[in-house]
Amino acid sequence: MTAGPARRLLLIDDHQILIDGILELLSKVDEVNVTATASSAEQALSLISNEQFDLVVTDIGLPGMRGAELIAELKKRQPGIKVIALSMHEEQHIVKDALKAGADGYVLKKSTHHELEEAIRKVTKGEVFVSAEVTKMLIDDVKYPSIISQLSDREIEIIRLIVKEYTTKKIAEELFISDKTVESHKTNIFRKTGTSTLVGLTKFAIAHQLVEQSH
Amino acid sequence: MTAGPARRLLLIDDHQILIDGILELLSKVDEVNVTATASSAEQALSLISNEQFDLVVTDIGLPGMRGAELIAELKKRQPGIKVIALSMHEEQHIVKDALKAGADGYVLKKSTHHELEEAIRKVTKGEVFVSAEVTKMLIDDVKYPSIISQLSDREIEIIRLIVKEYTTKKIAEELFISDKTVESHKTNIFRKTGTSTLVGLTKFAIAHQLVEQSH
DNA sequence: ATTCCAGTAGGGGAAACCCCCTAAGTGAAA
DNA sequence: TTTCACTTAGGGGGTTTCCCCTACTGGAAT
Numbered sequence: 001m002t003a004g005p006a007r008r009l010l011l012i013d014d015h016q017i018l019i020d021g022i023l024e025l026l027s028k029v030d031e032v033n034v035t036a037t038a039s040s041a042e043q044a045l046s047l048i049s050n051e052q053f054d055l056v057v058t059d060i061g062l063p064g065m066r067g068a069e070l071i072a073e074l075k076k077r078q079p080g081i082k083v084i085a086l087s088m089h090e091e092q093h094i095v096k097d098a099l100k101a102g103a104d105g106y107v108l109k110k111s112t113h114h115e116l117e118e119a120i121r122k123v124t125k126g127e128v129f130v131s132a133e134v135t136k137m138l139i140d141d142v143k144y145p146s147i148i149s150q151l152s153d154r155e156i157e158i159i160r161l162i163v164k165e166y167t168t169k170k171i172a173e174e175l176f177i178s179d180k181t182v183e184s185h186k187t188n189i190f191r192k193t194g195t196s197t198l199v200g201l202t203k204f205a206i207a208h209q210l211v212e213q214s215h
Numbered sequence: 216m217t218a219g220p221a222r223r224l225l226l227i228d229d230h231q232i233l234i235d236g237i238l239e240l241l242s243k244v245d246e247v248n249v250t251a252t253a254s255s256a257e258q259a260l261s262l263i264s265n266e267q268f269d270l271v272v273t274d275i276g277l278p279g280m281r282g283a284e285l286i287a288e289l290k291k292r293q294p295g296i297k298v299i300a301l302s303m304h305e306e307q308h309i310v311k312d313a314l315k316a317g318a319d320g321y322v323l324k325k326s327t328h329h330e331l332e333e334a335i336r337k338v339t340k341g342e343v344f345v346s347a348e349v350t351k352m353l354i355d356d357v358k359y360p361s362i363i364s365q366l367s368d369r370e371i372e373i374i375r376l377i378v379k380e381y382t383t384k385k386i387a388e389e390l391f392i393s394d395k396t397v398e399s400h401k402t403n404i405f406r407k408t409g410t411s412t413l414v415g416l417t418k419f420a421i422a423h424q425l426v427e428q429s430h
Numbered sequence: 431a432t433t434c435c436a437g438t439a440g441g442g443g444a445a446a447c448c449c450c451c452t453a454a455g456t457g458a459a460a
Numbered sequence: 461t462t463t464c465a466c467t468t469a470g471g472g473g474g475t476t477t478c479c480c481c482t483a484c485t486g487g488a489a490t
Binding site: 436441 | 461462463464465466467468469470471472473474475476477478479480481482483484485486487488489490
Binding site: 367394 | 439
């Protein structure tokens with residue numbers, strides 16, 4: 001227990017019970033001192049604008065703001081700050097978005113608290129830490145590139161319009177291109193995604209988070 | 216603190232960090248004694264087949280088995296057992312499914328641990344407990360019946376086939392009815408759901424959990 | 431008894447979808 | 461420099477969706 005200076009930690013999660021539990025667990029870790037908690041992105045950003053923190057442990061499934069967005073915003077407001085994402089999601093796109101946004105660690109909620117504590121120790125020392133399952137997923141991602149990465153920007157743009165219930169004609173008008181071009185794109189999209197109907201494509205888009213879940 | 220006999224509690228959640236935290240919190244509550252934890256439905260059912268418990272606190276968002284199914288199975292294997300659902304979901308259909316399956320309590324993860332403790336106290340005394348937000352939602356449900364309850368069984372059956380990418384003709388064959396009948400149903404479905412395209416209907420069905428999320 | 435609704439069925443037609451095929455220009459990558 | 465992916469565009473055509481309309485049956489509820 002080489003106690004350095006206690007680190008000011010901000011804990012963000014919309015599940016109060018989880019906050020309650022983690023507070024209890026981290027109270028026994030002397031590397032850190034949880035000085036604040038927040039249950040929403042807004043609250044967190046407001047706190048960080050008025051106070052200095054060394055480390056943030058944040059959920060990335062908060063309602064209202066995408067996790068990556070929150071991380072980027074936290075880093076922007078306090079450039080030196082370390083951020084650990086604490087997430088139930090181990091889907092490629094979510095993890096990748098978080099890391100792209102600048103997360104220094106990614107811990108799954110299904111991990112034990114020991115893993116969270118290890119992440120905190122490593123990240124405060126300037127290292128990065130991700131859960132073993134996440135590492136495996138990242139390797140898989142290299143080995144088996146996701147279908148989405150094969151879609152061009154234009155194709156994704158068109159998928160989004162399709163899922164917004166635009167007809168082919170409307171999409172053509174929106175993008176100032178020919179109906180026939182849109183149809184070409186749709187053909188290519190169907191081929192790449194392994195779908196053949198708009199219903200199937202809609203399910204694909206939702207499953208792969210190409211669109212925001214309405215619900 | 217009128218300590219009755221300590222109750223044997225089984226805690227089920229696939230997020231180990233949450234289990235770690237709640238264990239810590241509940242260790243201070245003398246009404247209960249957490250004697251086991253499980254991180255999956257299978258593990259929980261296996262435990263409950265070999266051991267007696269008085270109370271179960273369970274997540275209802277476990278992978279593999281629907282929450283309502285798990286609750287029903289727990290009650291079936293130990294009819295007198297009390298079950299508290301601990302969930303992040305406050306959507307009508309999820310709460311209603313849990314209560315229908317026999318849950319004695321429904322606590323949101325965004326509640327504080329005090330609320331969970333209150334639920335445990337009430338439920339062990341034979342009362343029921345649901346979080347305030349859930350109560351409000353249940354009242355709303357009475358005041359504003361959900362769109363889904365306006366759909367007939369046949370209509371829901373057809374929606375499921377549509378989302379499985381069946382064409383009108385295929386649906387007619389599957390159900391041994393005329394294409395025109397299926398079209399009539401579709402017209403009524405569009406009207407009731409406020410949609411007008413298969414894409415919109417697919418989104419509706421996924422958002423309202425009429426179909427299993429593929430992903 | 432009568433009203434209401436679910437479920438059934440149909441005619442007809444415009445629009446959209448989905449498929450086959452080809453092809454040209456651009457720009458990046460091998 | 462040649463290849464490849466992306467984007468653009470077209471001809472032509474069969475299938476499906478989506479819309480209008482009506483209408484019967486049978487059961488459940490008032």
